[in-house]
Every structure is written in C-alpha cells, then in structure tokens.
Amino acid sequence: xxxxxxxxxxxxxxxxxxxxxxxxxxxxxxxxxxxxxxxxxxxxxxxxxxxxxxxxxxxxxxxxxxxxxxxxxxxxxxxxxxxxxxxxxxxxxxxxxxxxxxxxxxxxxxxxxxxxxxxxxxxxxxxxxxxxxxxxxxxxxxxxxxxxxxxxxxxxxxxxxxxxxxxxxxxxxxxxxxxxxxxxxxxxxxxxxxxxxxxxxxxxxxxxxxxxxxxxxxxxxxxxxxxxxxxxxxxxxxxxxxxxxxxxxxxxxxxxxxxxxxxxxxxxxxxxxxxxxxxxxxxxxxxxxxxxxxxxxxxxxxxxxxxxxxxxxxxxxxxxxxxxx
Amino acid sequence: xxxxxxxxxxxxxxxxxxxxxxxxxxxxxxxxxxxxxxxxxxxxxxxxxxxxxxxxxxxxxxxxxxxxxxxxxxxxxxxxxxxxxxxxxxxxxxxxxxxxxxxxxxxxxxxxxxxxxxxxxxxxxxxxxxxxxxxxxxxxxxxxxxxxxxxxxxxxxxxxxxxxxxxxxxxxxxxxxxxxxxxxxxxxxxxxxxxxxxxxxxxxxxxxxxxxxxxxxxxxxxxxxxxxxxxxxxxxxxxxxxxxxxxxxxxxxxxxxxxxxxxxxxxxxxxxxxxxxxxxxxxxxxxxxxxxxxxxxxxxxxxxxxxxxxxxxxxxxxxxxxxxxxxxxxxxxxxxxxxxxxxxxxxxxxxxxxxxxxxxxxxxxxxxxxxxxxxxxxxxxxxxxxxxxxxxxxxxxxxxxxxxxxxxxxxxxxxxxxxxxxxxxxxxxxxxxxxxxxxxxxxxxxxxxxxxxxxxxxxxxxxxxxxxxxxxxxxxxxxxxxxxxxxxxxxxx
Numbered sequence: 001x002x003x004x005x006x007x008x009x010x011x012x013x014x015x016x017x018x019x020x021x022x023x024x025x026x027x028x029x030x031x032x033x034x035x036x037x038x039x040x041x042x043x044x045x046x047x048x049x050x051x052x053x054x055x056x057x058x059x060x061x062x063x064x065x066x067x068x069x070x071x072x073x074x075x076x077x078x079x080x081x082x083x084x085x086x087x088x089x090x091x092x093x094x095x096x097x098x099x100x101x102x103x104x105x106x107x108x109x110x111x112x113x114x115x116x117x118x119x120x121x122x123x124x125x126x127x128x129x130x131x132x133x134x135x136x137x138x139x140x141x142x143x144x145x146x147x148x149x150x151x152x153x154x155x156x157x158x159x160x161x162x163x164x165x166x167x168x169x170x171x172x173x174x175x176x177x178x179x180x181x182x183x184x185x186x187x188x189x190x191x192x193x194x195x196x197x198x199x200x201x202x203x204x205x206x207x208x209x210x211x212x213x214x215x216x217x218x219x220x221x222x223x224x225x226x227x228x229x230x231x232x233x234x235x236x237x238x239x240x241x242x243x244x245x246x247x248x249x250x251x252x253x254x255x256x257x258x259x260x261x262x263x264x265x266x267x268x269x270x271x272x273x274x275x276x277x278x279x280x281x282x283x284x285x286x287x288x289x290x291x292x293x294x295x296x297x298x299x300x301x302x303x304x305x306x307x308x309x310x311x312x313x314x315x316x317x318x319x320x321x322x323x324x325x
Numbered sequence: 326x327x328x329x330x331x332x333x334x335x336x337x338x339x340x341x342x343x344x345x346x347x348x349x350x351x352x353x354x355x356x357x358x359x360x361x362x363x364x365x366x367x368x369x370x371x372x373x374x375x376x377x378x379x380x381x382x383x384x385x386x387x388x389x390x391x392x393x394x395x396x397x398x399x400x401x402x403x404x405x406x407x408x409x410x411x412x413x414x415x416x417x418x419x420x421x422x423x424x425x426x427x428x429x430x431x432x433x434x435x436x437x438x439x440x441x442x443x444x445x446x447x448x449x450x451x452x453x454x455x456x457x458x459x460x461x462x463x464x465x466x467x468x469x470x471x472x473x474x475x476x477x478x479x480x481x482x483x484x485x486x487x488x489x490x491x492x493x494x495x496x497x498x499x500x501x502x503x504x505x506x507x508x509x510x511x512x513x514x515x516x517x518x519x520x521x522x523x524x525x526x527x528x529x530x531x532x533x534x535x536x537x538x539x540x541x542x543x544x545x546x547x548x549x550x551x552x553x554x555x556x557x558x559x560x561x562x563x564x565x566x567x568x569x570x571x572x573x574x575x576x577x578x579x580x581x582x583x584x585x586x587x588x589x590x591x592x593x594x595x596x597x598x599x600x601x602x603x604x605x606x607x608x609x610x611x612x613x614x615x616x617x618x619x620x621x622x623x624x625x626x627x628x629x630x631x632x633x634x635x636x637x638x639x640x641x642x643x644x645x646x647x648x649x650x651x652x653x654x655x656x657x658x659x660x661x662x663x664x665x666x667x668x669x670x671x672x673x674x675x676x677x678x679x680x681x682x683x684x685x686x687x688x689x690x691x692x693x694x695x696x697x698x699x700x701x702x703x704x705x706x707x708x709x710x711x712x713x714x715x716x717x718x719x720x721x722x723x724x725x726x727x728x729x730x731x732x733x734x735x736x737x738x739x740x741x742x743x744x745x746x747x748x749x750x751x752x753x754x755x756x757x758x759x760x761x762x763x764x765x766x767x768x769x770x771x772x773x774x775x776x777x778x779x780x781x782x783x784x785x786x787x788x789x790x791x792x793x794x795x796x797x798x799x800x801x802x803x804x805x806x807x808x809x810x811x812x813x814x815x816x817x818x
Contacts, residue, residue, distance in 0.1 A: 047367035048652030056371045057659065076728050078519040085519075157777060163510030185465075185776045186508050188769070191588055191644045191651070201464030201777055210658075214643040214665030282374055289658035 034094055034266040038069040041256065042087050043099045044080040054126050054254055055099050057286045061277035066269065079164065080104040085114035092259045094266030097123065101254050102166040102310060109315040110164070110324045117311045118260065122304030123267060124274040125255040127287065128296045129208040130228035131170050132235070136200055137222045144178075144225040144244055147204060151180030158182040159193040159205035164323070167206045170227055170250035173317050174206075177246045197221060208252055209234060210291040227251070233293050253310070255303050271300045331677040335383065335685065340678075343376070343384045348686040351388035352693060355395025356407040358532050359723025362392025363649035370656055378660035379675045383682030385653050386636065390442060390686035392649070393592060393632045394694065397434040397625055402427060402704045403716045405536030405723070409527055410592030410628035412758050413600040415535050416483070417613060417620025424616050425558045427702035432561035433618055434625045435694025437574045441626030442687040444578040445585065445633025449640070450680050454669055457641035459586050465773035466785055468589050470794035472767035475594060477798040478601040479760065483753035484614045490756040493747065497760015500525055501768065508772040520732035527761060529724040529737035534754045536720050537741025542748065543713045558706055559699045562618065570622035573603040581627035585634020589770075591647040592628035592635075593762050597755075599627030605801075614753060633683065640664050640676065 041059065045051040052074065059070045075083040080103050090096035098104075098120065107113045133144065141147040147156060158175075160167030163186050175182045185202050187193045190211035197205050197212075198220050205212075209232065215221040223238045227250045231240055241248050256274065258267060277283060278297040287296055298306070318324035335341065354365045366385050373381035396411030401418035414434060421430040448456065463471075479494035480487040503514045504524030515521040577599035584595040603623030604613045613620050635646030643665035645651035657664050668676055704712070724737035744754060778784035785791050 047364050048370070048648075048655050052367060053370065053655045053659070056367075060371050060374070074728060076523065077730075078522040082519050162505075163508065183776055185773055187773070188507070188589075195460050195588060195644055196464050199461040199464050201466075214663060214667070218666050285661045286659050289661040289663070 044083040065273040092261040120257040125298035125303040130251040148180040155181040155183040157202040159202040174248040347384040347388040348391040348689040351391025352395035355392035356398040359726040379678040387686035404539040413596040413624035420616035427705040428559040431698035437622040437626040438629040439691040441578040441630035445582040445630040453641040465770040469770035470791040483755040493756035494760040497757040498764040501764020529733040533737040533740025534744040538744030541745040574626040577627035578630040581630025582634040585631030592631040595627040595631040596624035
C-alpha cells in the first residue's frame, strides 16, 4: 500500500516538475511578447485604502490598453517590507508591479528593507498629494509664522499618522527647518487627526488636503501652509513652506515600479498602458473626487528621478534626526 | 418632515434589483468567517463606476447592512462569528442552537437586527447633522474614558467566575499589546515575524477561540449521539419572546447608534456593551451564556444600530465611522462626490437614496432572515461527524483568506487550542474578546492623551465627558456592593 502511494507521489512530482519546467521555457520563449500572462500589482495596504483604491482605478483601463488581465495582491505588513520581499522573489519580466509610497522609501532609508533604492525602476506616478498644515479655524495662529513663534515658547501639539510615516518625518523636518518645536501626536488615520483638530485636542496637523477639505469648506479648519515647491491649484492663496524660506517639501506620492533588470520594452509597454489609463475620464474623475490635480500623473523618467530624490532627502533627514544610521 | 415623499427615488427596477442583490450578497459574505462586507465593497468598488452614483452608493450601503446581519447566522449555527461584530451573538446564540433552538435564535437575530437598524436609520435621517458633531467632542482622553468603562464590564460579562473573567480579560489585553506601539514605534512581542508587526489580526483569533475550540470540544465527545427534534429546531420565536426582549432591543439600539457615531469604535464594542447591559438588567442573569434569547437580541440590535450610527459621521462630516464606511467614502471619491455638510444641504436626493437603500436592505434581510431561518436552522441537525470537519475547512480558509497569510492560520490554530483548554478550565471567551477589542484603544488613547496633557494625568478630570464615563465606571463597579450595604443597613434596623 505504502509503495503504491509512493509511486503515485513520484508520478505526481514528475508531472508537476515537468509543468514547471515547461512554464519556464514558455516564459523565456515569449519574453519578447510582453505581456504573456496577467499583470500582478502588489500593494502594502488594506483593501479600500488610498493605495488600494488608486491601484484599482488605475487597472480598470489598463486592462483594456494592454489587452491583458491585471489583478491586485495585497501584502500587508512591516511598513511595506512584506510587499517588497514578495516582489523581490518574482522574475524580472514586468509581470509583477509594486505600488510604492513614501512609506516604502522611508523603510528603505531606515535600512533593513528587502529592496534597496537601486533594485527597482519607476514606471509611472499615479498621485501626488502634498502635506498641508492645518489648524482649527478658531486657533490664534493666523499664519505659519504665528505657529512657528508659538512653538518656540511651548512645543506645538502636532498630529499625524504613525511614527516613521511621511507625516511624522515631514513634521520633524518642518520643525527643524523652521527652528521651532513640535510634540508629535500619532494617530491611526487621517479621520482621527481631523476630528481631534476640529475638537481642539491638538493644535496643528499635517494632513492631505482631501482629509480636511470638508471641514475647511465648512469653516472649521484653516490652512497655514503647503509642504510643496509650488502652490496647489486647489489652494491658490495658501503659501508654500518654500516661499517662506523653509526647506520642507513633502507629499504622499504614489506610483508603480518594477524590478531593475526588467526588459526596457516591457517597461515601455507598461508605462504606455498606465499613462493612457490615467488620462481616461474614469481615472481623472477619481483624482478630482480626491481633490487632486491631473498633474499627479507622470511617466517613467520623471517618476524614477523623483523616487531617487525623495529617498536621498529622506535618508539625509532620517540620519540627521537619529532615526537611521 | 417629508421623509416619505422621496421614496420614489429608489422605485425603479434597476435600483431595486441592485439593492436586493447587494443585501443578499452582504448577508452571505457576512456569514462567511474571514470575508467581511468592507472587503466585498472594496472589491466591487471599481465596478460601480458603471452605475449611477446614487445607485452605487445605495448598493454599497445595502451590502454593509446585510453584512452586519449575516455574521449572526454562522455565529449561531456553528459558533464561528462571520464578522467581529457578531462575536457577542455567539455567546448565547450557539448554546441555543445546541439546545435545539436554532430557529428561535436566528429569528430573534433577524428581528432585533432590523429594529436596531431601522432605529439608527431614523436617527440618521432626522438628527445626523447635529449628532455627528458628537464625533468632534471625542478626542483621545474621551476614548480612554470610554474604553475604561468598557473594561469595567470584564468581570461581569459572562456568568463564569469573576476572577476567571478578569484573568481572561488580561489575556485579551496582553494579546492586544503585540505589535508596534503607536506613539513610540517600538515593536513588542513580534519575535521578528513581519506579520505580527501590525499586531495580531482579530479575525483569526475570533475564529480560533470560538469555532476551532468548539471543534475540539465536539471531537472530545464524539461518542455521544444527540437526538434533535427537527420540528422544534426550525421553530421561530413566539410573540411573547419578542415582547420579553423588547427592552433589551431598545436599549441596545440606543447604545449601538451612539457608539456607531464614534469614529474609533463600532459594531463589535456596541454588541459587547449591549450584551453586558442586557445581562445586567435581566431577571435571568444566570441563563446568560447558556442559551438566553435576550443574549441574542441585545448584541444583534446593537451591532446593526451601529451600522446606521457609523453612517452618521460618514455622511454628515465625511469622517468614516467604521472600516466599512471608510471604503464607502472611497466610493464617493470614485464618483467625484463628496460627503459632508454639503451632502445634506445640496444633494438631498443622494442622501435619501442612501437612506431608502439602507432601509430597504433592512427589510430584505428581515424577510430573507426569517424565511432562511427555517432552512439554515437545519444545519444544526447535521450529524456532528459531518458538520464539524467542514467547519474546520471554513476556519482554515476564513483565517487565510483575510490577508492571504499562513501566519494568520497559525494564529487561528493556536487560539483554538488555547481556547479549548481555557474553556475546559472554566474560562469564557467573552472577556478575552473584550480585552482584545478594547486593549488597543485603551493603550493608544492613553499614550495620546498623555502627550496632549503635557504628561499631566490629572487633566483627565477636567473633561466633562471623561468624568461622565469615569462616573459610570464607578457605578458599574460599585453599584452592587453599595446596594447591598444599604439593604443590609435597613435589615439591621
């Protein structure tokens, strides 16, 4: 009986290995004709979050443009590291795409991440969402200078998401560059930060515009400055920190990357497919609903340069703050 | 107010069919452990762009309503809460099914869910803009006080010994500390396992403690042959039974609506508090945990009321009141819409479509639930040799499916074995679950409050809402000793 089972297993194993072998041969043979199988987009966040929704909206038209199926694999855990480790284990053929955010870049900058900054190539940028400094509308701080001055007397209670996130780092860099002090209060998400700001639990917060837009329109919150190089189209009267001579530009940027070593022809096809999808009204309406500009979309070259510069700045910032070696 | 003059908004075949389909999908998905309505809505999100915005949002809201109710079906029949808010339903629902009263439990769950859901919807449509502002009054210190109030119930939440309940609660609190600390970013008890970085996921623990440990319990008494009378198992509750639960249902609907409004808390905590309050005020306290029908009515009305409650800040302020409503807000974005005060003033049609969609969803699952109760309750008649092995498959798939992670499956199996031994030594899962649910909130809100208060812990006593909850905590802890003291004093005279 046992022998019989063993022989069945053996047969099974042979069949399986030969299939796997064939699969490899097949991918090599058709590598020129990308895509040869469905595209997998790996995210690091939960279903329904910003990264997930952006990826889903992106794929709706990408499927049509590439005449190919595409799906999302969520790999949650360890600030994007799990997603990075998963992508690293995949072949460099362009069929596995990683959705990245500053979270991944900060994780890399702190070291011990599965991928390094030189392991991947940017394909397209999907959203740019600068961090905006909000205060309560009844707050005594009318301008960013008021806030900076107050922080010198007593640290400003400044809300943001988790320790080590773009909110946290940008707050610390802002304080350092503006020569003021903040006491960072971490929250689980943008909604909680916003309610705490309206409820006067904290004095200021770094939020994406969308997270505080309703309350801004309702006259409950005020914006003091945008952490960007240029003013936002939606906030033409709000100064940037750069204008004020404070060198702190930070945004929640999202985009897609593939592993370095992927054939250039595959990268080009992906880029074309993604960019065309993002020009479509389906994606543009989504951007508009989220309060974002259509200039969010950028191609491979611009996005790749941007990733590297964000990484470089983040690395320098983290080292100077003592959060990385 | 001309609430009902707008009903024509949903009276077209496509909208009705969508709401019907979404509600039933919601019930089925809610019933499966490991699949949640939030997940289902997130997956369906991209497809809704082909619908009218109001239809899309109404369908999502209907799915949300159905999903919350659906969790109770598996909680009652196989002790595997389909979603965390249904955990408290299993406390008495499953023992009822074991006693051959599955139909009664399911029928009561359907009716109390609808009452809770409809009450919260009425509150939504009439008072939403005013009530939503409660969300602003709740900062970290207030959440801390609320969580402390919740924890004060640990000792009394099950009829097992109070000391064992407290030990169970501490186990739960300990489990909640696993993962990264919010304000310091330091990881605790993760032993280098990436998956534990964000903490132990709740669903695998839930499936393990309830369903998996039940499988082990059942396996240990497989020699017993149970005789069940088919006719009584599919019997629905009588009018008198509904009447006897009336007070609990109303109380729970209020609790659920209120807690649902608070963005940091939702159905799970509402159901726990609803359950505990029902037990506190009940004449048959001792029956709780052994198959008391009020123990099904209370958490079910509370968690469904929390569904409507969670929509209040979502629609009126654009602040998600729960994980699922956060996804629904994503749906607003996809259609280029905004929730918030604007919705109430300028887009009443959209608002009414959502309201009627949810209202209709409640009546659909009432009919589905009552008719289905007779069919579903037959599951409790399946011989255990066939039933429990298939539940085991459910447990595995449910805990894996959550985030496609084997670590979650191991967590489920470990919790199952632990749950088996804990139950064997007289511990109830209720305080453990309560500890896990409130553990993170109590820890995070305390850490945040301390920063906000400049390290001065006494500042808690300058907050009216904190004082209110501290007062309630004091009453809930010392009500009985004080009452006994007064009573004794009178007797001595």
